[in-house]
Amino acid sequence: MVLRPHVAINVKDLNQSIVFYTQLFGSEPVKVRPGYAKFDLEQPALNFTLNEGGEVIGGLNHLGIQVKSTEDVLATKERLQKEGLATFDEMNTTCCYARQDKIWVTSPDGHRWEVFTVLADAEEKSNESPVCCTLDEPKQTETDCGCS
16 A cells, blocks of 8 residues: 655755755644755645755656646646745646646755646647757746747
């Protein structure tokens, strides 16, 4: 029986990352130790840990949180912006075989996070999105990325 997925990432500055992930998840870590922090999330169900040191980027492309609706995407955007995090939108975009509404935010270590909802399946992997499924850095505004 699967309880929840576990993701562990390396970070450069533990304290800075704790602030970012507390804002992103809307939840405090359940455990903080020297060089280590653990978030045990109910929504999304995730055991997420931060480990200070080591290689930060590796082969990781991006991380995401799938929500039920566009309204949930926009509510998350509003919450993150109130926390002072810069987001950028990609609404009605095709990415990785799905038409999606999404926002993006980037951690202090450059880990890209999307909050998204799937609107429909797509037959092709289209890279309409300037970020999804690529190694490019996300832009911070719609005008920077050419989104409309």
